[in-house]
Amino acid sequence: MTAFVLVSGPFTGGWIWAEVVVRLRAAGAQAYAVTPAAMGGEGDRTRAADVDLETHIDDVLRVVDRVPTGADVVLVGHDYGIHPVLGAADRRPERIARVVYLDAGMPGDGDTALAALPDGPGLLARAGATGLVPPPRGERWRDWGSTAGLSEAHLDRLDRLAAPQPVRTLTQPLRLTGSPFDRPTTGVLCTANGSGIGMVEAMVANGPARLRVLTGPHVRFFELGTGHWPMLSEPGPLAGILLRAAAGEGRRLDLPEAGPGAPHGAGAYDPAHPVDFPVDAPECPHERQGRLDLHLPRAEGPRPAVLFVHGGPVSPDQRPRPGRTPVLLGYGRYAASLGLVGASVDHRLYDLTDYPRAARDVAEAVDALRADPRVDGDRIALWFFSGGGLLAADWLSAEPRPWLRCVALTYPVLAPPPSWRAVDARFRPVAAVTAAGAAAPPVVLTRVGREHAVFAATVEEFVTAAATARAEVEPVDVPGARHGFETLDPERADEAREAITRAAGAVVRRLTA
Structure with a gap:
């Protein structure tokens, strides 16, 4: 039995997974959609000042601990949700069979969610004394990811159900005792949001050394041709991919052959396999x-x-x-x-x-x-x-x-x-x-x-x-x-x-x- 624990991105709660949960359960899996503290909308009376990233990690752990012993727990983190997912996986490593990064970044020990956002100071200013970042509305959802595939009804639903994000969930550093990639991992890339397997391969070939963990033997990838909220725009295909991910399917990275020598994302330079520039030019000072x-x-x-x-x-x-x-x-x-x-x-x-x-x-x-x-x-x-x-x-x-x-x-x-x-x-x-x-x-x-x-x-x-x-x-x-x-x-x-x-x-x- 596979048990999926689903954790969404900022401003949203368990409601956003409703159609995915139905499809996973219809396929015979267990599925639990987490609504972290203070993210339950108007009915959630949790004081924002009391909520930080550790609070949300504890919320995920409570769900994990309810899963019957013997089930393979797959944690799915969308966007910000990968932070509490990784924190929970670090604290219950024996329970977690796989972590799925759903259009999410790669935070490590000491990283904050705020660091991956372009206007951190602006977000803090908007939170002010309330300690809550107000959710976007209407067209402003595009500031948080591609809205490709979302209907007007989807956007209206986001506007209606979105909750303010407790600012300390974004500013408290994630604390991990080990590497997030010490366990089976799957990345699901939403191509309309600017990610794809080919781009990841190029980034691994020439980008920061920390990306090289993505070539590990237990790391797999899928692509979804939609925007940043596939649980709304493509719930059926997303559920299918999550089931395949739980079974260990997915593509391993196929890195470019050594030797391109391009410092702009085309591939890693290998001095043992030099390549020639197409235009001959004489040596010069x-x-x-x-x-x-x-x-x-x-x-x-x-x-x-x-x-x-x-x-x-x-x-x-x-x-x-x-x-x-x-x-x-x-x-x-x-x-x-x-x-x-x-x-x-x-x-x-x-x-x-x-x-x-x-x-x-x-x-x-x-x-x-x-x-x-x-x-x-x-x-x-x-x-x-x-x-x-x-x-x-x-x-x-x-x-x-x-x-x-x-x-x-x-x-x-x-x-x-x-x-x-x-x-x-x-x-x-x-x-x-x-x-x-x-x-x-x-x-x-x-x-x-x-x-x-x-x-x-x-x-x-x-x-x-x-x-x-x-x-x-x-x-x-x-x-x-x-x-x-x-x-x-x-x-x-x-x-x-x-x-x-x-x-x-x-x-x-x-x-x-």
């Missing part, structure tokens, strides 16, 4: 200055410069650093062969919360580059890759920068997917180009035909916004290529070479006009 790598042309006088900005998040312990991987070395040398100073910056985008810090690193690199006597500080281009595309928002504004001749974007992310809630609201290139309109710097945009669907949607949104705002965008389309095409597809080297030379040519024209 190469200097390292702080976070900057400089590739210098064999030419006299101050030269125009292009600063390459890698994507991410990348692991802080990645070696070699992004600027020394084949992709950025290749772009830097190629820029130098065209008579430019080709520079790259090793910024510190190690997590989704690091965009402000990475933006400071990029701004400092721009200042250092413009101050170099070998650089013509009035002729600068910035070239962003993948997740680094969000950093372009600062440079797409209408602020007068006559020295910024163009912004180049290659397979970029141009709006945070819904699941990237931790990204600061400042980093919205779509919003930036909409506001700047024709005053935005010219954009050279390289689009790949085999892009991750969630990333491709942000690119199309950007193109549409730029056209409406009359901003200048020159597209470079690579129909058969995928994210990280420079080194991922050696069999398509000719197509990659043509795309790189076309994009570089467009940048050079604007730098030398």
Whole structure:
């Protein structure tokens, strides 16, 4: 017998699981939907000041302890619900057969739920003296995840039954004595919310080292083609996936082959299996200055410069650093062969919360580059890759920068997917180009035909916004290529070479006009 214990995300209680519970029980399983303290709506008189994360962990434990001995307990945590789920699993390890992360993050010991939210100070301010964060209403539910698949009736139900969230459930650190991945684990990714198995594979290959636990032998994944509340939008398919997860089914991660060398999420670089950049460029003088790598042309006088900005998040312990991987070395040398100073910056985008810090690193690199006597500080281009595309928002504004001749974007992310809630609201290139309109710097945009669907949607949104705002965008389309095409597809080297030379040519024209 399998017993599912279901714990929902913020502002919701056990009511949200009603249709899933019916289907699980019809399939012969036990199912218990937890309503944590203070989350029961108007009839719940629990004092918010008395409720914290430990309170909610105790709520889950009381349900677990009611499950008959011998049943395989599967804990399911949605969004914030993964915090009390992991706390309960840590305290009753002998009872828990599996933990399911339903469109949830990966908190560890010492982490707070607030840390994964973009406007933590704002949430605390809204809680005020009451100690309660008011629930969203109407369109504001989108701030907490994609509402794809939800009907008006679903949204009305959320509005009607949502409860304020006790602020201490978000601010109290989760305390664990062991690794959450020491037991069988399943991740259920809601693709309309910006997650997918392919994206997770890319993040594991190049992201923070803590993600490598996702390659463990007891970790499995499923995808659901819906938004952030599948228990409302797809209760039948979700129940089916939970039953399959309990049976140990699901996909293990299939990591890219070693050797792509792309510091922007395409795959891990393995020095034992080097790969060639598609465009041949001769060796040139190469200097390292702080976070900057400089590739210098064999030419006299101050030269125009292009600063390459890698994507991410990348692991802080990645070696070699992004600027020394084949992709950025290749772009830097190629820029130098065209008579430019080709520079790259090793910024510190190690997590989704690091965009402000990475933006400071990029701004400092721009200042250092413009101050170099070998650089013509009035002729600068910035070239962003993948997740680094969000950093372009600062440079797409209408602020007068006559020295910024163009912004180049290659397979970029141009709006945070819904699941990237931790990204600061400042980093919205779509919003930036909409506001700047024709005053935005010219954009050279390289689009790949085999892009991750969630990333491709942000690119199309950007193109549409730029056209409406009359901003200048020159597209470079690579129909058969995928994210990280420079080194991922050696069999398509000719197509990659043509795309790189076309994009570089467009940048050079604007730098030398």
